[in-house]
Amino acid sequence: MSVLTTFKPPKALSGKEFTYCPGCQHGTVHRLIAEVIDELQIQGRTIMVAPVGCSVFAYEFFDVDGTVAAHGRAPAVATGMKRALKDSVVFTYQGDGDLAAIGTAEIVHAANRGEKITTIFINNAIYGMTGGQMAPTTLLGMKTSTCPYGRTVENDGYPVHVCELLKETGGIAYLERTTVNTPQDIRKTRKALRKAFTAQLKGLGFSLVEVLSTCPTNWGMNPIEATEWLEENLKREFKVGLFVDKVGDDQ
Amino acid sequence: MTEKTMVKGNEAMAEAAIRAGCRLYFGYPITPQSEFTEYMAKRLPEVGGSFLQSESEVSAVNMIYGAACTGRRVLTSTSGPGFSLMQEGMSYIAGAELPSVFVNVVRGGPGLGDIQPAQSDYFQATKGGGHGDYHAVVLGPGTIQEAVELISDAFDIADRYRTPVIVLADGMLGQMMEPVIFGKYRDPDSLPDHSEWSLTGAGKREPHKVTSFNIDPYELEKMNMRYQAKYKEIIKNETRYETIRTEDADYLLVGFGTMGRILGSVIRQAREQGIKVGLFRPITLWPFPYDQLKKSAKGKKYVLDVEMSTGQMVEDVRLAVGDSLPVHFYGRTGGVVPNPEEVLQALRKHTEEAE
Amino acid sequence: MAVNYVEIDADRCKGCGLCISVCPKKVLRFSSSFNSKGYHPAEQHDPDNCIGCGFCYLVCPDTSVTVLKETSKAGT
Structure with missing residues (x-):
């Protein structure tokens, strides 16, 4: 008899247990990024920039050089790294508060410059680490601890659509919005991540993959309900799909 | 290199940085230091360096953070309002122990103030500026010649102690012209080695992590005590x-x-x-x-x-x-x-x- | 003939149940025992019907799942 491992965790993860809540999809996206790093054989020259938010510890979960940026500033930190070390592969991992509220200037300008870095953007429509406050991507009517009566246009304006905003910037080489609810979605996200990193490796410009994700704890649901809520609500506001692809066939 | 050159303060300090082996500059225009930024934009490409005009001083200081993580010499220049925006990043840089040099060509404040020379950023430079228990080394040049020498020393101090160093100039020093003798060019490849901690891609070694972060208060206290021990050394060795x-x-x-x-x-x-x-x-x-x-x-x-x-x-x-x-x-x-x-x-x- | 089965790192598992919900053959369930974190981890109760599709691996947010395939040696 011989035993073959058909699915096992990628090498680019450090093996450290994730600090996320049960069912939180941060971990799924982490694993997909690491799988792509393995596949592209870039572990030895990759540097990651973790954000402030639930994924503040992300730099410990990957077996690559890493740091934590100030809240929202990861694209600027990554820019400094990439300009200093042109052969490195630099990626930022950011949540919706980090990227779409406090870090709006940094992400727009990094994208517009065509900075040769990759950003993985987790949009779960809520602040996780600080305990469930309103995010720039919180849906209208959605209740959080800082919009306890539901988000209103009058008071808080509209949910920020990051991909729709960024697609007009000249420096974008790859831009896609995905989900990781089903095995099929997960395979699509993996493919998007591979293309995003390939855009960087080919020097084509800035790449970003927005992943709509669940936050069961702060949404007040069990993990299964959260995936259903995402399908019915988050996906209605934020259309999944490909926005920019200058990579073409990356095989 | 003992020839005297008549040169404007801002440009002299910029040239001094290049001669000290700095090949990376990130900054945002602000009076009365804009000639510094402009000089770097012109000179850095000539010496194989990288110049980037950032979208703000907030971004500039974080680009400095990123570049300094790689162990390369990096510098920015600004004036009061811009330096205020950089204080968040200064705190992170001090906490992550990243060698880096900041030039503040001080102008009148507070607020928008004016563009004339001032020394009213002394508290900000010497007493913190950002949050947390940290210090940056602060050098106060009196002449352009001294500024040129202190820029070079600033990089050496930054490298030796893994600390941010501020050169606190003022609008007068930045704008006036004086004869200056520049130092020798230093080969960027001969500079202090930071390969023990820097982020360069792990290759075959264990990955390096550079942060100002520790969720455990006892561990964070230890980190702070390490900074304090370093500050003691700086006080002992560098007071001038x-x-x-x-x-x-x-x-x-x-x-x-x-x-x-x-x-x-x-x-x-x-x-x-x-x-x-x-x-x-x-x-x-x-x-x-x-x-x-x-x-x-x-x-x-x-x-x-x-x-x-x-x-x-x-x-x-x-x-x-x-x-x-x-x-x-x-x-x-x-x-x-x-x-x-x-x-x-x-x-x-x-x-x-x-x- | 190939036999597929999954290994679940019970102490890593946070009992979110995502793997159980996507399993097309319903060969996974919550264990009745607690792990060191206090969760009921997932377990494979019916390995004979596992088809090795890897769905459980794909949705697991905690890299607790490994999927294996056991094959008879050639010629035996």
């Missing part, structure tokens, strides 16, 4: 100052940067008028030369501290001198530079009071 004619003086003037330089000419005129005065000029503003100033002030009848502010360094002067003798202050603010005659008047007044 200059004295002029203090030995036989009855009175002691204290001033830093270009104000210190103006006080140099005050001494001559005062002595011609029979007022025997000397000058103590701190060159490192952090670490402040407390003990050295105390020694210089011993036996004098008073100390007169003169600043282009409403009185910031004077607090350190008082800490140094204590109650042993009167400490007076004279300052102009908002971009007004005290002229020698005003200082002489203050000297005469305090001398009369003392006699």
Whole structure:
């Protein structure tokens, strides 16, 4: 008899247990990024920039050089790294508060410059680490601890659509919005991540993959309900799909 | 390289950075330092370096953070309002122990203020600026020649102690022209090795992690105590100052940067008028030369501290001198530079009071 | 003939149940025992019907799942 491992965790993860809540999809996206790093054989020259938010510890979960940026500033930190070390592969991992509220200037300008870095953007429509406050991507009517009566246009304006905003910037080489609810979605996200990193490796410009994700704890649901809520609500506001692809066939 | 060149302060400091082996610049235009940024934009591509005009000073300081993570020499220049925006990043850089050099060509404040020379960013530079228990080394050049030398030293100190270093210049130093002798070009490949901690891609080694972060208070306290031990070393090894004619003086003037330089000419005129005065000029503003100033002030009848502010360094002067003798202050603010005659008047007044 | 089965790192598992919900053959369930974190981890109760599709691996947010395939040696 011989035993073959058909699915096992990628090498680019450090093996450290994730600090996320049960069912939180941060971990799924982490694993997909690491799988792509393995596949592209870039572990030895990759540097990651973790954000402030639930994924503040992300730099410990990957077996690559890493740091934590100030809240929202990861694209600027990554820019400094990439300009200093042109052969490195630099990626930022950011949540919706980090990227779409406090870090709006940094992400727009990094994208517009065509900075040769990759950003993985987790949009779960809520602040996780600080305990469930309103995010720039919180849906209208959605209740959080800082919009306890539901988000209103009058008071808080509209949910920020990051991909729709960024697609007009000249420096974008790859831009896609995905989900990781089903095995099929997960395979699509993996493919998007591979293309995003390939855009960087080919020097084509800035790449970003927005992943709509669940936050069961702060949404007040069990993990299964959260995936259903995402399908019915988050996906209605934020259309999944490909926005920019200058990579073409990356095989 | 012993030839004297007539050059503007901002451009001289920029050239000094390039000669010190700095090949990375991230910054945002602001008066009165914009020539610094422009010079880097022109020169860095000529020497194979990388120049980037950031979207804000907030971004600039974080680009510095990222570039410094790779262990390369990196610098930015700005003025008060821009430096205020950089304070978040300064705190992270100090916490992550990243060697980096900041030039603040100080202008009148607070707020938008004006674009004339000032020294009113002394507190911000020397007492923190950002959040947390940290210090940056602060150097206060009095002449363009000294600024050129201190830029080079700033990189060496930054590398030696893994710390941010601030060169606290002012609008006068940035805008004026003087003959300067530049130092030799340093080969960027011969600079101090940071491969033990820097982020370069792990290759075959264990990955490096560079952060200012530790969720465990006991561990974070340990990190802080490590910074403090480093600051002690810096105080011991790097404290610098200059004295002029203090030995036989009855009175002691204290001033830093270009104000210190103006006080140099005050001494001559005062002595011609029979007022025997000397000058103590701190060159490192952090670490402040407390003990050295105390020694210089011993036996004098008073100390007169003169600043282009409403009185910031004077607090350190008082800490140094204590109650042993009167400490007076004279300052102009908002971009007004005290002229020698005003200082002489203050000297005469305090001398009369003392006699 | 190949036999597929999954290994679940019971102490890593946070009992979110995502793997159980996507399993097309319903061969996974919550264990009745607690792990060191206090969760009921997932377990494979019916390995004979596992088809090795890897869905459980794909949705697991905690890299607790490994999927294996056991094959008879050639010629035996």
